[in-house]
Amino acid sequence: MKKLFAATAIFALTATSAFAADVNVFAAASLKGALDEIGAAYKAKSGNGIVATYAASGALAKQIEAAAPADVFISADKKWMDELASKNLIKPDTRHDIAGNTLVVVKQKDAKIDVKADKLAEALGDEKLVIGDPKSVPAGNYAQATLTxxxxxxxxxxxxxxxxxxxxxxxxxxxxxxxxGIVYGSDVLSDPKTEVAATFADDSHAPIVYPAAVVAASANDGAAGFVEFLQSPEAEAILKKDGFTTLH
Known part of the structure; x- marks a missing residue:
């Protein structure tokens, strides 16, 4: 099996300064657009901003295990949050599921490809199907489970x-x-050059759930407030607009 490396595996928000009250958020890469907007809304409402680092949930969890200075962790699946919880690395009373998602096959916009979710080999021929690495990327894990x-x-x-x-x-x-490629439905909305070619049935994989929690080592008083804001109607509306599914 081949592996292509992206030019940037982890990308972070840029900021000219980081104030003490800012909340350091480690979040699944699929959340970037929505969380950027939620962070801006949170700052407008509370006066406190966030500094977000986006990557695969597994990579971020490993960084938190290695004492990276995160205040809040948002995973694209329960597995990596459970991993941190089993090691007492999150504050369990702050843990909440904030959104869901769909799993889709993506193609270039207007590409003339007939795609059926259960017959990808026919559509691909000898060409490439790109997915996240199942070892660290929840979307890849869901993809492997579904294809299996x-x-x-x-x-x-x-x-x-x-x-x-x-x-x-x-x-x-x-x-x-x-x-x-196999990605989340919300990802496709973030790129106007792509479109959904097929959607996998919900029962073909475990439910896609995004849990958020305060990291146990965090001493930032604003961290719990940000997790609470993630559950607000304002944050929920942003997530829904950006293609995530609501859990309530």
């Missing part, structure tokens, strides 16, 4: 190219470097 359930995983090994986060996978499809 559909009986396609083994037959697609010659096509599959792994990426370090779901947005890197999306970018390869957007640039035409891969014919198809």
């Amino acid at each position: 359930k559909l009986g396609e995983w083994d037959g697609l090994q010659k096509n599959i190219v792994l990426q370090d986060n779901v947005r890197s996978a999306l970018a390869l499809v957007s640039k035409g470097e891969a014919k198809l």
Whole structure:
């Protein structure tokens, strides 16, 4: 199985300064657009900003295990949050599920490809299917589980190219470097050069859930307030607009 490395595996918000009250948020790469907007809304309402670092949930969890200075962790699945919880690295009373998502096949916009979610091998031929690395990227884990359930995983090994986060996978499809990719429905909305080719049934994979929690080592008094804001109607409206599903 081949692996293509993105030019940037982890990308962070840039800021000219970081104030003591700012909340350091480690968040799944798929949240970038929505969380940028939520962070701006939170600052307008509270006066406190966020400094966000985006990457694969597994990579971020490993950084938190290594004592990276995060105040809040938002994962794209329960697995990595559970991993931190098992090591007492989050404050359990602050943990909340904030959103859901769909799993889709993505193609370049207007590409003339007939795609059925359960027959990707037929659509691909000898071309590339890009997914997140299942070892650290929840979207890749969901993709592997889905393709396995559909009986396609083994037959697609010659096509599959792994990426370090779901947005890197999306970018390869957007640039035409891969014919198809498996990403979240919300990701496709972030790139006007792509579109959904097919959507996997909800019962083909475990529910896609984004849990958020305050990191146990955080001494930032604003961290819990930001997690609470993530559950507000204002934040929920932003997530919904950006293609996430609501849990309430």
